[in-house]
Amino acid sequence: MNKSIWDEYLKGQKFNKLENDIETDVLIIGGGIVGVLTAHLLKDYNINYCLVEKDTIGSGTTSKTTAFLTTQHETLYQTLTEKQRQAYLYINSKALHRYQQLSKIYNFDYEEVDSCLYSKDHNLIKKEYEVLKEIYNDIYINNNIPFDKDKVGISFKKQAVINPIKLINELSKNLNIYEYTEVVKIKKHYAVLKNGKIIKFKYLVTATHYPINNKLNFLFMKLTQKKSYVCVIKNEFVKGTYCSLDKDGGLYYRMYKDYLIIGGNDTDVGCRCISKFEELVCRKFNIKKEDILYSWHGQDTISLDGIPYIGCSDIFHKNHIIVTGFNLWGFTWAMASSEIVLKIIKDKKYFKLTRLNRCSINKNLFKNIWTSIINLLTFRRPRCTHLGCALIYNKEEETYECSCHGSIYNKEGKVINGPARKDINV
Numbered sequence: 001m002n003k004s005i006w007d008e009y010l011k012g013q014k015f016n017k018l019e020n021d022i023e024t025d026v027l028i029i030g031g032g033i034v035g036v037l038t039a040h041l042l043k044d045y046n047i048n049y050c051l052v053e054k055d056t057i058g059s060g061t062t063s064k065t066t067a068f069l070t071t072q073h074e075t076l077y078q079t080l081t082e083k084q085r086q087a088y089l090y091i092n093s094k095a096l097h098r099y100q101q102l103s104k105i106y107n108f109d110y111e112e113v114d115s116c117l118y119s120k121d122h123n124l125i126k127k128e129y130e131v132l133k134e135i136y137n138d139i140y141i142n143n144n145i146p147f148d149k150d151k152v153g154i155s156f157k158k159q160a161v162i163n164p165i166k167l168i169n170e171l172s173k174n175l176n177i178y179e180y181t182e183v184v185k186i187k188k189h190y191a192v193l194k195n196g197k198i199i200k201f202k203y204l205v206t207a208t209h210y211p212i213n214n215k216l217n218f219l220f221m222k223l224t225q226k227k228s229y230v231c232v233i234k235n236e237f238v239k240g241t242y243c244s245l246d247k248d249g250g251l252y253y254r255m256y257k258d259y260l261i262i263g264g265n266d267t268d269v270g271c272r273c274i275s276k277f278e279e280l281v282c283r284k285f286n287i288k289k290e291d292i293l294y295s296w297h298g299q300d301t302i303s304l305d306g307i308p309y310i311g312c313s314d315i316f317h318k319n320h321i322i323v324t325g326f327n328l329w330g331f332t333w334a335m336a337s338s339e340i341v342l343k344i345i346k347d348k349k350y351f352k353l354t355r356l357n358r359c360s361i362n363k364n365l366f367k368n369i370w371t372s373i374i375n376l377l378t379f380r381r382p383r384c385t386h387l388g389c390a391l392i393y394n395k396e397e398e399t400y401e402c403s404c405h406g407s408i409y410n411k412e413g414k415v416i417n418g419p420a421r422k423d424i425n426v
């Protein structure tokens, strides 16, 4: 249960635990794709850094991904202004190019493919195409969608797929990393570890997926988490990556070697179970449950406007940089965020598009506020140790889940997914 196709590439503990006080110029918290790419870039620029990971490198959301590398992030471009659109495309295309460069040095099963976004709503696709063709040449309308012949898509040429954990293993080889080293408290210029040791820093990069600091920019109201489900089967083949925009049973898929990786059923945390997704896959591909070789779910942080939050925490903590809110499109953004972090540290230059304090009053903000109010006022127990919201019991997965911020506890009450850090009594 919940074993991803990448888990076998996780090698367990490779780095020591930090057992003494240290000082560093840049402290990176979190050893997922964001933390590792940032550490790798800082090392290239001879900037003194240290990365701490509470578990082992790559074992967080990064091991639950499907790892499409694409600049095509649903139909976001049609919601952006022209300037934002150009900035968004530029920084993500640059990130894609850097993965391509890395693939010449390291082996992480990088494969160049076209990526296609499709829907039964032809107008939606047409609108995205019209907006994009002004700024991007390498796109085309795709009428040949495997498994969904009546739908239409928009394809981007020369995108990619990778094995994310092979990449993390390659990049982390010569980095300054401590595993099983959890940060429990953050002050302006130092962090306190679970074992009481202290790390002093000039800059802090929070790459913990859901941030463990920042209150002044109200990220707890601006971020939710979404679950996505994935199954792996054999004996089917597609060329490229495909991602459906349709809410009812829409899927995304790609190949890894001769496996077909199929994702979908995206939902707010606390709502659905993996077995429903397995049933959907069985129906769609006319197979039995035993034919599913891997099956897992993961969750990603969702911002209010579809753009991540990458920038300074708040005006009193300009040396704290937060990276979060990838909306299930974390790979190109993780690469882009490493460059944004470098620019802030090296040149004090800030990237406007992703700043944390941008105005994003929209219907998603009101939805988040409403869900929080309902969950705070309801008498149901147990309560989440993060902000006290009532938890939902997920019968099949035997977990307690927070639909406001995405914390998950197992049936014994132990935290298995943050932002909560303390266990609950059940």
Ligand SMILES: Cc1cc2nc3c(=O)[nH]c(=O)nc-3n(C[C@H](O)[C@H](O)[C@H](O)COP(=O)(O)OP(=O)(O)OC[C@H]3O[C@@H](n4cnc5c(N)ncnc54)[C@H](O)[C@@H]3O)c2cc1C
Residues within 6 Å of the ligand: 029, 030, 031, 032, 033, 034, 035, 052, 053, 054, 055, 056, 057, 058, 059, 060, 061, 062, 063, 064, 065, 066, 067, 068, 069, 070, 181, 182, 183, 184, 207, 208, 209, 212, 228, 229, 230, 263, 297, 298, 299, 300, 326, 327, 328, 329, 330, 331, 332, 334, 418
């Ligand atoms: C099912 C699924 C499919 C996806 N598919 C794609 C895709 O095809 N393409 C794409 O671009 N994106 C995809 N994504 C999104 C992408 O996988 C994520 O955005 C990305 O992996 C997030 O990386 P991260 O480094 O921010 O987080 P993580 O990988 O979760 O890393 C954060 C790390 O911080 C550590 N940490 C947390 N708190 C502390 C602490 N206090 N002290 C020390 N360490 C701490 C955690 O242990 C963890 O290892 C998908 C996501 C899911 C769930």
